[in-house]
Amino acid sequence: MVLFWSWAIALVTVGICVLVHYEALRITSLLIPSLSIPPRPKVLVVITAVFAAHLVEVTIFSLAYYGMHQFPELGEIGGHFSASAVDFFYFSITSFTTLGIGDLFPHGAYRIVVGFESLTGFGLIITLMFKLLDFWWELYKERARQGRLKIELGAEQTRQGQLALCAVISNIGKEPIVVRDIGYAKPRLLGTEFIRFVPMD
Numbered sequence: 001m002v003l004f005w006s007w008a009i010a011l012v013t014v015g016i017c018v019l020v021h022y023e024a025l026r027i028t029s030l031l032i033p034s035l036s037i038p039p040r041p042k043v044l045v046v047i048t049a050v051f052a053a054h055l056v057e058v059t060i061f062s063l064a065y066y067g068m069h070q071f072p073e074l075g076e077i078g079g080h081f082s083a084s085a086v087d088f089f090y091f092s093i094t095s096f097t098t099l100g101i102g103d104l105f106p107h108g109a110y111r112i113v114v115g116f117e118s119l120t121g122f123g124l125i126i127t128l129m130f131k132l133l134d135f136w137w138e139l140y141k142e143r144a145r146q147g148r149l150k151i152e153l154g155a156e157q158t159r160q161g162q163l164a165l166c167a168v169i170s171n172i173g174k175e176p177i178v179v180r181d182i183g184y185a186k187p188r189l190l191g192t193e194f195i196r197f198v199p200m201d
Contacts, residue, residue, distance in 0.1 A: 002074060006109030010116035013064045017057040021124050024053035025131060032135070046135055050128045054096070057124065061117045062092035068110065075108020096121035 028049040032042055065088050068074045081087050081104050091104045095117045106114045 002109050006112040010113045014116050014120050020056055021053050058093045058096045062088040075110045077104055078107055079104040
């Protein structure tokens with residue numbers, strides 16, 4: 001029965017955190033285009049929004065641990081633990097970030113929930129990187145539509161005899177960036193309205 005409740009608590013808590021994270025990213029994606037600020041401050045807005053979402057998710061897990069603390073049969077948090085709000089939050093944030101300092105450690109059913117929190121935290125933290133990459137890609141596409149950025153695609157032969165796609169990104173006032181080996185098929189994500197294919201030297 002303890003195993004059932006530990007899995008139930010873990011899955012419900014993970015589900016709530018994923019929904020929170022999804023909504024944070026969705027709202028941020030809708031908000032960013034309407035902001036009349038330069039691109040770099042927009043990046044700070046994205047980072048702040050995702051960071052705030054992480055804090056909410058850590059708090060959700062800490063509340064789950066507080067609820068489990070009311071039922072001793074589910075286990076306990078060992079170490080220098082005083083069952084204060086700070087301790088629950090501290091234990092949660094070290095688990096979420098997979099830091100695991102070791103001064104507080106789980107016993108019993110807590111171990112399953114902590115394992116799920118670490119896995120969830122690791123996965124959701126990575127989404128920040130993908131969100132930033134997506135933001136910059138959309139920015140480059142917008143600049144290209146405005147004529148402020150030129151992306152040229154071409155192909156060059158590899159040592160294995162394959163044709164590898166390459167890209168040259170030119171921005172006004174900056175040296176062109178050459179990106180090689182971006183794939184072996186015609187990319188479909190690039191807006192063809194501002195891309196022309198050219199042979200690479």
